[in-house]
Amino acid sequence: MKKNQIYAIVDIESTGGNIENDRMIQFACVLLENGEILESFDTYVNPLKNVPKRIQELTGISSKEVKEAPYFEDIAPVLYSMLEQTIFVAHNVGFDFQFLNQEFQRAGFPKLTIPAIDTVELAQVIFPTSNSYVLQEIVEWLGYDLDRPHNALFDAEATVFLLKKMDEKLQTLPLTTVEKLAELSHYCIAETYLFFIHALDIMKKAPKDLSKDLVIAEGIALKDPSICIQAIKPPINSFYPESSKSKTAFFDDSYLKRSTQEEMMDTVYQYFKKSEKMDGLAIEASSGLGKSLGYMLPISFIATSEKPILISTKTTILQRQMVEETFAYLNQFLAFPLKIASVKGKYHYLSLANFEYKLKHVDLQDIEALFCMRILVWLTETTTGDLDELGAGGNNSHDFWTEVRVGQANLTSKTFQKWKNLDFYHRAQKALDQAAIIVTNHAFLVHDWKKEKSLFSDVERILIDEAHFFPDVVQSAATETISYNSFISVLKKFGTLEKENSIIATLYELSRRNIIKEYQIQSIETNKTLFESEWEAFIDYWVDQLNLSREKKSRIIKWQERSVEFSQLSLPLKRTVKELTRLVYEVIYVGNHIINKSLEDKDQLSSSEQFNMLMFNDFLEELTNNAQSFKTIFDQNSPGDHSWISYYSKKPSSTLKFNRTSLYMKEKLLHSLQDYSHVVYTSSTLSYNRSIDFFKKQLELDNLRFVELLSSYNYEKNTKVYVPEKLLAVKESSSDDYIGYLTDSIEILAKEVDENALILFRSIDSLQRVYHNLQNKKSLDNKLILAQNISGTKSKLLKQFKKNRNALLLGADSFWEGIDLPGDSLKIVIVTRLPFDSPELPAVKMRYKEILAHNQNPFVQDTLPRAVLRMKQGFGRLIRSENDKGILIILDSRYIESSYAHIFKQALPPEVKIEQLPLKVISKEINHFLKNGN
Structure with a gap:
């Protein structure tokens, strides 16, 4: 920040977002000079109208409070005088600055013409890997606790913290990076570019040496790939800790001892330790057991660069978490550095050659300038060049992101030879040759099997995590798809x-x-x-x-x-x-x-x-x-x-x-599993009806050893399962009656309970109709109601849900599994209907076709097992730790009355009791159980 310049960090709360018609209800300003707070100013403002209910809930400001506050006309002279010699700063300055000027004009003052800086755009550039630029979320990510978001003074103080953090970070960047940021920053909103200009002036007056872990190529600063940043460790923990006592001693106090997790560690260690070709091993590890560490610890002591072990998980997100969190945690305690390579398709990586071209030809009036700024800062941090590391703040559908990714590798090396040794994808390929542990995702692995020369052709041992997804990934890889847009989008790129x-x-x-x-x-x-x-x-x-x-x-x-x-x-x-x-x-x-x-x-x-x-x-x-x-x-x-x-x-x-x-391609891909000497499959849901046979059939496996690791959680004490009496017979009811029944049932269960509830559907149609009905229920006005495909992306929904303690989240498909909502963030799961696949889905029809060809019953052989396993996953959302408490409610009469009800009940831990009570009684029981514990 500019020396001896006063910055006015402002936040405004209003009756709404319409600058013409809405009015201010709170104004706060913190004056900052040379990093020190000079003064704070905070006042409610009488808007001469009622504060809408949603604004009252958001801000905590009532109509009564603002009625006793001064009118804006009364405080306008003070505010104008305070601000007219400052640089105006706000988080989303486009709103605050315009809104304030509109209020000044109404009070008879001219518009402020002072410079204005936006901390949203600054944060997008200076913290490019943040997953959110919402004020509360980014300051929490940086270590600041914002107690009362949407209170103007608290928000202004949080913005001061953010501004100072950004100024500190900017001063640590290489001079060449800041020079380019200053040049590109004229795209930024209002006078945000001044922040970079002022930082550059300061840095030029007192230049610093380039950080030892950076290099500069073609004027671009980035991490030096030749430097090994890992420190040399003392020679401890060189041998696998076989006893329970030695495992506890291996870690520090952060290690949570679980007997079943330690059993998994030993099972995996003994299996991979054997040199001869082995039958496959399936390990079912209950939710919350900590299976990632359960297999990573033993693998770390067995895998070598000469005989690597490949780990495949469901998604690139889980792949990244595995490397950045679990492996990073484990690496603290090992005497030797783990040689890990995370492998994705080349499209995930930034091409330095392509980016250099973009940087030289970017239009300073185009949003591409902002994207270039984000990448310039990120290059001083990333060691992988994986564009998935870039968090929120970029429009990923913009052509820019296609044009800076790695393209045809051989053409890149011929045309841009100067970048070859620094090229991220080239480095990733090199790391693969030296890695003892290779991490990938199911889709990449299976598509790699389709190639003539597999990238993993030298790998003999593999562990497949989240293995219950694997058969469907294989079927997906055996499916060719072409869309209307497939051709249109690529031909459009010709220009x-x-x-x-x-x-x-x-x-x-x-x-x-x-x-x-x-x-x-x-x-x-x-x-x-x-x-x-x-x-x-x-x-x-x-x-x-x-x-x-x-x-x-x-x-x-x-x-x-x-x-x-x-x-x-x-x-x-x-x-x-x-x-x-x-x-x-x-x-x-x-x-x-x-x-x-x-x-x-x-x-x-x-x-x-x-x-x-x-x-x-x-x-x-x-x-x-x-x-x-x-x-x-x-x-x-x-x-x-x-x-x-x-x-x-x-x-x-x-x-x-x-x-x-293609059935032929599916069988060909499944045959690839036979090429490995050791294969471990692990998941929390592999067995059905106390057997692994269904999973074996899906992967066409003959011999598969099965180890079931039951949770040590006290389900009898911490869990309740309810099925309401007088349930509606779904098949005998009209669609409207069924939707009405679901709406009324959820209202009865939720209106008296102040806890988060996840409501699981099998149909998006039903979910959306129930959502619209619930929105009109006055008894639920105090609840935040969120719905898949309506209220935002999955990650956004989960963030909002976790922050609240009185929300309803309606989800289908992916919400049955793979989401972690521990502790108070989830206490109740409501299953609207048993999770059977629709027989009309093409993928289901194909499975039925295969089963009928063998003269078998598709419902018994496929539909029922899949539904039971999905139910198992739904229950697994509830109890994620020893102290978690949870309630499962099932609104489908078939769970009690059908001929297969006993098989569904086996999906739950044996000590869990199922109670059938009237809906209103269940509502009371929920409160009693969650508050009193029994």
Whole structure:
């Protein structure tokens, strides 16, 4: 911050977000100079209108409090005088500054013309890995406890903390980075650029040496890959701690001793220790057991660079957590550094060559300037270059993020040789060769199996975590999909002649200089235009024939799926498929000729043209993959295959997808498991009806040893399961009656209970209808009601839910499993319906088809086991630690009355009792149990 300059950190609360019609109810300002607080000012303001109820709940400010406060006209002279010589700072300055000026104008004052700085944009740049830039969340991430968010004074004080933290961080960055930030910052809102200009002035007057762990290449500062930052450790903990006592001694006080976790450690250690080829091992580890550490500790003592062990988990997010949290924790106690490589597709990594080009050609008036600023700061922190590390604050769908990712590796190395040793993807590949432990995700692993040369071909031992997801990932990988947008988006990237520096504009320039032939460009443009026209007509045909555009349900938004046999198309459609295939392959064929010719004459190409040819090569590769998928979906006709279309009910034309699952490919992928000498499968839900047979069938395994590790939690004391009396018979009721029943039941259960409740559905349709009904229930006005696909992303919903203690969260699908809501953040789970898969889903139809081919019953062999395992996962959301207490309520009569009810009950720990009581009694019992403990 500028020396001897006064900064006014302001926050405003108002009756709403409309600058014209809403009024201020609180104003707070903290004056800051040279890092010291000079003065704080805080007052309520009479808005001359009632404070809306939602604003009262948000801010804690009542209509009564502001009625006794001064009018804005009374305090306007004081505020104007206080602010007119300052730099105005606010978190979301666009609102606060405009709102305040509007109030000044109403009071007869001129608008303030002082500089204004936005701490939201500053935080996005200076803390690029933060997962949120909401004031409360980012200051908490930085270690500040904001007790009363949405109180103007508390928010202003939190913004002071944030501003000072950003100033401190900026002063630690390399001078070259801050110079570039200052240059790019003119894009920022209002006069936010001044923050970077002032920091640069200070740094130039007292320059510092470059940090030893950084290097500068082409004017860009980044972590030095040649420096090993890990400190040398004393020679302790060199041997696996086999006894319980030695395990406790291995860790520090942070270690929570669990006998079942230690049993898992020993089981995994003994299994991987054996040198001969072993049958597979399945370990079912109860929720909350700590299975990640349960297998990571023993693996750390067995894996070597010569004989690595591969770990695969469900998602890239879990993959990252494993490396950054569990392995980092374990590494504190090991005598040797863990050689770990986290492997993802190249698309996840930043290309330094592509970024350098972007940086040199960025438009300072475009949002790309802000994206470049974020990356410049992040490069001084990241050792991986994995763009997933960048948190919130970037529009990931923007073309910028595609253009700075790693593209065709061999072309990158030829065109941008200077970056080869620093290139993140190249470094990741190198780390893989030296790693003892390799971490990946199921989707990457299974798609790698499809390649001629597997990246993991030398790996003999593998552990598959979250293994209950693995069979479905295999089926997904055996499914080819092409969407309307698959072709449209990639062809759009070619650009136009009018768009400067586009692919097409570059091609015309090359033809003008006789590097390529003009007829080649004409061929690409003609075939591209014809393809786009035919493709639009092809999509319209499907929409019309299947009456997709007529499905209009005003408030219900969902994905639809419908089975279609692509091998039985009409003759005109077959001709269209053939013509589409010809046109797209013509573009690819000519495009590849142009790439090869431009590489021969690359010395005649400018850096901009080389970059565009690099991007053109990537786009052609993407187009080729799409063309191959299209050909596979519509040309093949294997008897075991299943094909279908899917679409978004509100926009069927632009979201239409064609899908085909290949039984042959599925069997080929499953056969890959036989190539490993040791395979461990682990999850909290592997067994069904006390058996592992269902899991074995899914993966076509003959021999699989099973170890069940039961939780030591006191479920009898800490858990209650209720089924209401007089449940509605779902199959005998109309849709409206069923939705009304669910709404009324949830209202009765929730209105008297001040605890968070997770309400699980199997149908998005039912979820959305119940949500809208609950919103109209006055008895639930004091509750925050959140719903999947309505109230925000999954991560946003979970954040809001965790912060509250009186919220209802309506979720389906992914909310049944994989979410961690320990302690007070979740006390009640309500299951609206037993989680059976819909037999109408194409993936389910394909499974049924396979089962019927073996003369077996699909319900018994597939539907029931999957539902029971999903129910097991739903129950697992409740008890995550020894002190957790929870209640499960099931609103489906089949849980008690069906012929298979006893199998569902086996999904619960044996000591859990199921009670059947009237709904109103259950509501009272909930409060009694959660408050009194029994």
